[in-house]
Amino acid sequence: MNTTAPAGTALTVATAPGCSSRLLRLPETVENMSAYASAGGYELLANAESLLAEVENSGLLGRGGAAFPLAVKLRTVRAAHTRGHETVVLANGEEGEPASVKDRWLLRHRPHLVLDGVRLAARLVGATRAYVYVSDPDATRTIDIALNEVGFDTVGGLDISIVTVEPGYVAGEETAAVRAINGGPAKPTDKPPRPFQHGISGHPTLVSNVETLANLPYLQRHGAAAFRSAGTAASPGTFLVTITGAGLPPALYEVPHGMSFTDLLALHGVSPESVQGALMGGYFAGLLNRDVLGTTLDHETFRQLGSGLGCGAIAILTDDCPVAVAASVLAYFDRENAGQCGSCFNGTAAMAAAAGALRDGLATAEDVARLQRWSVVLRGRGACATLDGAANVAASLLKHFPQMVEQHLAGACDPCHSAAFSAQRPYEVEAVTQR
Numbered sequence: 239m240n241t242t243a244p245a246g247t248a249l250t251v252a253t254a255p256g257c258s259s260r261l262l263r264l265p266e267t268v269e270n271m272s273a274y275a276s277a278g279g280y281e282l283l284a285n286a287e288s289l290l291a292e293v294e295n296s297g298l299l300g301r302g303g304a305a306f307p308l309a310v311k312l313r314t315v316r317a318a319h320t321r322g323h324e325t326v327v328l329a330n331g332e333e334g335e336p337a338s339v340k341d342r343w344l345l346r347h348r349p350h351l352v353l354d355g356v357r358l359a360a361r362l363v364g365a366t367r368a369y370v371y372v373s374d375p376d377a378t379r380t381i382d383i384a385l386n387e388v389g390f391d392t393v394g395g396l397d398i399s400i401v402t403v404e405p406g407y408v409a410g411e412e413t414a415a416v417r418a419i420n421g422g423p424a425k426p427t428d429k430p431p432r433p434f435q436h437g438i439s440g441h442p443t444l445v446s447n448v449e450t451l452a453n454l455p456y457l458q459r460h461g462a463a464a465f466r467s468a469g470t471a472a473s474p475g476t477f478l479v480t481i482t483g484a485g486l487p488p489a490l491y492e493v494p495h496g497m498s499f500t501d502l503l504a505l506h507g508v509s510p511e512s513v514q515g516a517l518m519g520g521y522f523a524g525l526l527n528r529d530v531l532g533t534t535l536d537h538e539t540f541r542q543l544g545s546g547l548g549c550g551a552i553a554i555l556t557d558d559c560p561v562a563v564a565a566s567v568l569a570y571f572d573r574e575n576a577g578q579c580g581s582c583f584n585g586t587a588a589m590a591a592a593a594g595a596l597r598d599g600l601a602t603a604e605d606v607a608r609l610q611r612w613s614v615v616l617r618g619r620g621a622c623a624t625l626d627g628a629a630n631v632a633a634s635l636l637k638h639f640p641q642m643v644e645q646h647l648a649g650a651c652d653p654c655h656s657a658a659f660s661a662q663r664p665y666e667v668e669a670v671t672q673r
Contacts, residue, residue, distance in 0.1 A: 241274045248487035249339065249667070254497060254505060255333035255467065260456045260476055262447065262492045263348055268380060271387035274350035278459055280392050286361045289416040290316070291456070293362070297474045300522030301340075302410075302447030303329060303522060303548045305473075305537050311444055312362050314434050314668065315355055318442035319364030327360045327368040328419065331377060331448040332403065335520030336570075338551035338668040339447040339490055340478035345370075345377035348452070349384035355451030357393045358458060363444050368398045369465035370448075371415045373405035407574035410447040411622045414576075425576040447549075470497035474534035478586035482665035483517070483553040484508045495536045508554055515555045515638065516663070519548020520625040522569045525560055545634070561646050562659035564635040565593040570663060571628040579620035586628045588612060593632065597658055599649040606643060610636055 246387045252267060254260045263269055274280070283289060293409045294309040319325045320535055329352065332381040333341040356368050370381050381400055401419050408414055409424035416437045418424035437443025453475065457465055466474045473495035479502070482488045489506055500510050511608075515527045523546040532537050555563065572590040575582045595601040613633035616625050636643060653659075 241466070244475075250487060250489035250507070251343070252489065252491055253495040254491060254501070255520050257494055259376065259492050259494060260523075261348070261351070261452055261478060263342065263351075266347055268346065269350055271349050271384065274348075274354070279350055279354050279359070279455060280388075281455075281458055282482055283358060283361050283394075283458065283568060289358065289454075289458055290362050290666045292457050293495055295454075296451070296457055296464075296465040297454055297462075297472075298457070299473065301453075301477055301550065302446055303519065305547070306449055308446060310435065310521070311446060312359070315363040315395075315444045316366075317440050317612060318434070319548065323395075324367075324441045325363045325365040326439065326443040327356060327363065327365045328412075328415055328433070328443055328445045328454065329356045329368065329376075329448055329451055330372045330412065330415055330445055331372045332405070332409055332415065332424075333373070333448075333549075334407040334410040335522070335549050336663040337482055337517075337520045337553055338480045338549045339667040340480055340550060342374050343478075343490055344375055344423075344448055345372060345374065345378050347366045349380045349396060350388070351452050351455060352385055352448055353379070353388060353393065353398065355448075355454040356398060357396055358454040359444060359446065359451055361394060362395045362581060365444070366395065367438075368396055368436070369419055370398065370400050371403070371419065372400065373403050373409060375402070387618065407570070408576045408622055408624055409489075414528045414622070415445060416443060423549045425470045427633065429623050449550075470536045470538070471590055474540045475537075477547075477550050479547075479549040480549075480667055481506050482551070482667060483558065483595035487667075488586060488667045499530055502552075503554070508555070508556070513554055513558045515560055517553040517555065517563060517567070518545045520551040520554040521570065521664070522546070522623070522630060523548045524630035525555075525564060525638055526634065527560075527638040529638070535606050544637075551665075557652055557653065558659040559597075559653045560635060560639045561642050561651065562592070562597045562654055563664060564631050564661060565590070566661050566664045567631050568593045570630055571624060571631075572642075572643070573662075575624050576622070579625075581616060581619035582622075582625040584613060585616040585619070587626050589616075589628050593635070596643065596646050597654060599646060599651075601647060603647060606647065608638070615648075653665060
C-alpha cells in the first residue's frame with residue numbers, strides 16, 4: 239500500500255512491505271463517520287475490564303516519546319475513579335516536534351479513529367469528559383466536523399471538547415497541555431503533581447498521545463494476541479515513523495517494531511552507503527553515527543545505544559554536517575524553551591552558542607570541553623525535558639562524531655565551508671490534507 243500526497247505537499251504515506259496497516263488509511267481522503275463505522279468502528283464496549291486486560295497483555299507503549307506503558311496510566315486513573323474521583327481524558331495531538339507529522343496526519347485523515355480511541359480510553363478510566371488538544375488548524379476543523387457527525391450515544395455520552403493552542407515545542411508536554419486547558423499558558427509546570435494525580439480542573443487526568451489512543455479500537459476488535467503479531471516482545475505492534483533528510487521529500491510510514499534500519503532506508507529509497515548517521519526521536523534523542531545502520535527499530539535496541547525512537551521521527555543524515563545539524567537543533571531549543579526555568583533558559587543558550595561557534599570554526603578546545611560538561615551537569619533540571627533534549631544533542635554529537643568536531647576546531651569542514659546546514663526548524667514536515 240503506497241501513495242504520494244498531491245503536489246505541494248510532497249509527503250509519501252505508505253506501510254512497510256508485508257505489514258498490514260492498523261493506523262494508516264489510503265487513499266488519503268478524510269475518513270467520514272459512515273466509512274469508519276462500516277469498517278467496524280465505534281463498536282459497543284460491553285466490558286471495560288476485559289478491554290483493559292487486553293491493553294495490559296498487548297504491552298502497548300506510548301507513542302508520544304517516553305514509551306510509557308499505556309495500561310499503567312489507565313490503571314492509575316481508573317483507580318482514582320473507583321475511589322470516587324471524577325476523571326478526565328486528554329488526547330494530546332499538539333505534536334511539538336517539527337520533524338514529526340504522524341499525529342497531524344491521524345487527526346486530519348482519520349478523525350473517527352482518534353475519537354473512537356478517546357471514547358474507549360474514557361470508558362476504561364470512568365471519565366465523562368474528554369479533550370482533544372491540538373495546535374494545527376486543519377486538525378481542529380477535521381475533528382470538529384467528525385464530532386458533528388458522531389451522535390452523543392455513539393461515544394457513550396462522553397462530552398468531548400477541542401482545545402487549540404499556538405504551536406510550540408513545550409506546548410505538547412503533558413503539564414503544559416493541562417495548564418492550557420485550565421486557562422493558563424501552554425507551558426510546563428513543576429512535578430509533582432503529575433496530571434494523573436491533579437490534572438484538568440484538579441481531577442485525575444489521563445494524558446495520552448493521539449497515536450497511542452488510536453491503537454485502542456484495534457485492540458477492542460482483534461485483541462492483544464493479534465496486536466503482538468507484529469513487533470517484538472518488548473516493543474510490540476506497529477508504529478508510525480516520520481522520515482526526513484537525505485535530500486528526499488518527507489514520508490510517513492507504518493512499520494512493525496523490530497524492522498531493520500536498513501530495510502527502512504530501502505523503503506525510503508536511500509542507499510546505506512550514503513548515510514553518515516541520523517537524528518533520532520525528532521530532536522530529543524540526539525544523533526547517532528553509522529552505527530545506526532546495524533539497528534532494529536525498537537525501544538530496547540536504541541536504549542542500548544543511549545538513544546531512542548521517541549515520537550518516531552528520524553532525520554537521515556547524508557550530506558548534512560552533523561555539527562551544523564546539532565547547532566541548528568540547539569539554536570531551536572534556545573528559541574523554543576519556555577523561558578520559565580533559569581537552568582534551561584541559560585543552559586540552552588550556552589550550548590547553542592558553543593555549538594554555533596563550533597560550526598562556524600570559531601570555537602576552541604575549551605568551548606568543546608564546556609559543551610561536554612554542560613551536556614552532563616544540566617540534565618534533569620527545569621520543569622520539563624527540553625534541557626534534557628538539548629543535552630542529548632550536545633552529548634551525542636561529541637560522542638558519535640569526534641572526528642567532525644576535530645575538523646571544525648581545525649576549520650577543515652568542507653561541507654560547512656561551501657554551505658553549512660542551517661534551519662530555523664530543522665527537518666520540519668508540512669502536510670496538507672487532501673480534500
